[in-house]
Amino acid sequence: MNRYYLYLVFLNMIINVIIFVPKVLIQYRYEGSVMGVILAIPVGIALNYFYSTTITKFPQQGIPDLQKNKHSGLKRLYLLSIQLVWFSAGLLTLVGFIDILARFVNPEMPKLLLLAIYLSAIFLIIQMPTERVMYLLEIVLFCNTPLILFIIFKAYSNDLINWDSILEVGTHIFKWPNLKAFAAATYCFSGYANLIVFNRVIKGKLKAWNFIVIAFLGMGNAFTTFFIPIGFHGSDGAQEYLYPWVTTADSLRLVYSPIERVIFLFIMFFMSISLMSVAIHWHVALELIKGSFKKELTKRKIWLILGVFAGISIAGILYFNTILLLKFATFWLIIRLGSEVMLVIVFCFWARRRTV
Template sequence: MNRYYIYLVLLNMLVNVIIFVPKILIQYRYEGAVMGVLIAIPIGVALNYLYSKAINKFPEQGLPEILAHSKHRWLKMLHFGSSQLIWFSAGLITLVGFIDILARFVNPEMPKLVFLVIYLAALFLIIQFPTERVMYFLEIVLFLNTPLIGFIIFKAFTNEYLIWDSILEVSTYIFVKPSLKSIAAATYCFAGYANLIIFNRVIKGKLKIWNFIAIFILGTFNLFTTFFIPIGFHGSDGAQEYLYPWISTADSLRMVYSPIERVIFLFLMFYMSISLMSVAVHWHVAYELIKGSFRGKISKKKNWMILSSFTCCSFIAVIYFNTVLLTKITVYWMIFRLGIEMIVVAIFFIWARRRTA
């Protein structure tokens, strides 16, 4: 089993627990979200399988290396440009969302722009590292945080205040026709595989079937945990009232004999590094794709222009996007992403088979 591949998908699953996916799924809990989750699982695993198998035909190469000798330069630039925009926006959505969480739950008196400056300083340091070193950072963060997050989830499942009747009530809507919004939100939990567009550089050997079985198990558990645990704590109607259902759920947990009794503080502390690495991975991919658009090594001037554009977009988003607006934009962004993702995976899979035939 290739642990680097698992890391990329697991990171995307973990970060989506806290920000937008649970809110969207809970919003459509009576309107087909349960069926949407069930449909999203095979779609997510299939996209993982097709894309991973295709890009594995180009061992230890990212997209810039794969398309380096392409004769269709306009097609190459179109692919690079659209990919850069998608990956940058994915990181930006996570960044703006988590800064809003920090401003609400950690220090409401500190301006959001101060949080943004701190995050950007760390992000710009990480995204300029070689891809292998970024993966090492990700491995350390997951190694330190995943067991503790797993323990919090265990505490949630075994809590005496978890109302299983509310979970069963929502489960009875399993045969309601799902909305595209719930399917798009649920499939996003599996979308970490797309980072192979650059991180294939550090993948050694072929991906075995066990990798995809692991993704199926982790994804199924992640989606049902993300969706049902807040409903179990706050009720089938009450869960809808929270902007961030999982943070409110964490605040409902207590560890009586722990030095820190309120789980919400531990939960947010763990997710600070998880969200940082999620944005760093997305922006590293965008940064490498932008570098791949130029011939040869980019100059310091161009590098500063790239980082400056990242900074300007981040400041504009934090200033003008409130929580409600960001959620609405994210819903439609996820639908757009799912459509583009399915088209790109299908085309790349066919192209890779012909290229290596």
Template sequence: MNRYFLYLVFLNMLSNVIIFVPKFLIQYRYDGALLSIVIAIISGMILMYLDSIVFARFPGEGLPEIIENRMRMPFKFILLGGFSIFWFTAGLITLLGYIDILHRFINPDLPKIFLMVVFLAAICFVIQLPTQKVVYLLEIVLILNGPLIIFIFFKAITSDYLNWDSIFEVGTHLFTLPKLTPIVVASYVFSGYTNIIIFNRLFKKKIKSINFAVILVVSILNLVTSFLIPIGFHGADGAQEYMYPWIMTADSIRLVYSPIERALFIFLMLYISITLLSVTVHWHVAFELIKGCYIKNTSKQKNWLVLAYFIGFSILAVLRFDLMNPELIIKFWLTARYFFEIIVVFSFFFFLRRRNP
């Protein structure tokens, strides 16, 4: 079993529990959300399997190394540069969402720009580390935080305040035809596999089938619980009133014998490391893709220029994000991301797979 591949997928699943997935799925609870989850699981597993087949032909190589002698410079620059923008945006949207959560629920008087600067200092340091060290850090964080997050989910499922009638009410709409938005939202929990584009440098052997079986089981549990538990706590109609349903759900959980009775604070503290690591993984991929554009002429000045771009655009985004329509922007990006993944995976499958490694 290749545990590093599992870590990449599980990290993305965990980080999106409190930001994107539950909110948008709950909006479509009567409009095919459950069937959307089924479709998302099927499509996500297919794309993941096809992508793993392609990169298994190039053990120990990331995309910059794979295309180094297979593509001319202008096309290589466009490909790697375009992909880096996609990964940078994925991390930035996650970071903006969590900063908004901390601002709302921890300290509303603390400027968002201050939180962004603090997080950027940590993230920009880690993304420069070798890929092997990044995945070591990922392993440590998941091992330390994973059991506590699972415990909070367990407390939620076994809580006396969980109303199963509300869950069954949503379940009666199982066969309602789905719309596009809940499908693309639910499929985002699988997007961690796309980080193989750089982390394939660590994979020397083909990813075994047991990995996909584990991911299938965990993804079903992740989507079903993150969608239905807030409905069970707040009602089929009440859950949609919250911008962050899982934050309010965590605040409804009491840990009677714990030094901290309100699970909300423990939940948020756990997710600080999870979210920061998720952003770090996305930006590490973006950073390495950009470095691939000038791999023969690597310099610290160019690396610092890339970091300056990350920092400057992030600060601008946190200043302007609230003035736009965040929900509409996120929906548009999630939809674009879904079709982008389909196009990229099938392009890799039909072009890279046919070439000799």
């Protein structure tokens, strides 16, 4: 198995738990979320397979590297347009997690101060070479994943979980899937798209075991993200919370631990996970911007681009409240799904013509 490929997909699965996906799925729990989650598994695996096996035919090359000898206006437009998807993905995660920190950890701390702390770390990471970014991701996942999986295990084994509520929602399995719920469910498999740049660190072709592991991990992640909050708060009560999984973590206790309330551990672990998620997306966006120019960008121009990133982030913090951010994220998930499908189709077609 290629561990770097698994890291990219697994990171996207973990970050799904805390931000917007659970809220969207629970919102449409009676209107097709169950079927949406079920259909998202084969669709997500299919997109993973076709895109990943195609791009790994060009070992240790990202899209900017494959097109470095082409300097047409169409190439520049293509790279700049798709980088907007990656930048917006990181922006939503960043603004959403800062809202969580301000709401659950320190309501009196200014959000802009939290943003400044995060941006200082993110800008340091995204300017590093792609291989070093992957090494840092490996360290973060190695330190945090066992603890997060332990919290999920505690949730499944908790006596307070109501399996009848989960079964009640499960009875709506034959409802036609809602598009918003389906788009949210497929997002947990979308980490493979980061190979657009991170294929630089992938050596050799991906074997079938990679996709089998992703299938089981994705299935477990999707149903855990959706059903655990319902089991703790009821089929109707789970709808009342803006961040269902954060509230669920606050329902858990570690009686013999130095820190009894799980919510503090939960948020602390996700601080580094969310940081790396934003850094991965913005590193891809920055590399796509670099690849759209003929000459290598100077340090001054790179910092100018980072200044634009910071300015848009500040505007997002000032403009979006929690409700507006959720609405925007819901429609973004639909746009992301369409863009992702088009990316896979166009790239597979282009790669086939190039290799023939």
